[in-house]
Amino acid sequence: MDGTNLARCSCGALQVETTAVAQFIIACHCRACQRRSGAAFGAGAYFDRAAANVVGDPREYCRTPDGGGTFRSFFCDTCGTTLFWTIDDHPGLIGVALGTFDAPVNGVAVHSLYERTKLDWITLDSAALHSEAGYPDPA
């Protein structure tokens, strides 16, 4: 993914623009991401936070994930789309909801996490990493 990437909420009031290349994609099958997204799994592309420009005035919802830390979701006041999120333990990154980009985000490694609560009918054969929970401890 090269050049300028634009992501926006349903109504367009909230946007994230970045010139960076996505570092990886997380497909997260945890129950919290299923509920947050309302979808079968949460999916986001992660970028260098310093390279991402947020336009608009999002509302914020905080939760504490299983792994600890604080997960902050930012959503549009008008249309309700959760457009992006940050994790306090990883301040250099911003996650942007994968379905909100104008151009499809392809060619980026997919990390499939919390597969212990993955729906049976989902297969992500092309994922570079599969984990039953969060990231495996480095060997």
Ligand SMILES: [Zn+2]
């Ligand atoms: Zn909106």
Ligand SMILES: [Zn+2]
């Ligand atoms: Zn999750």
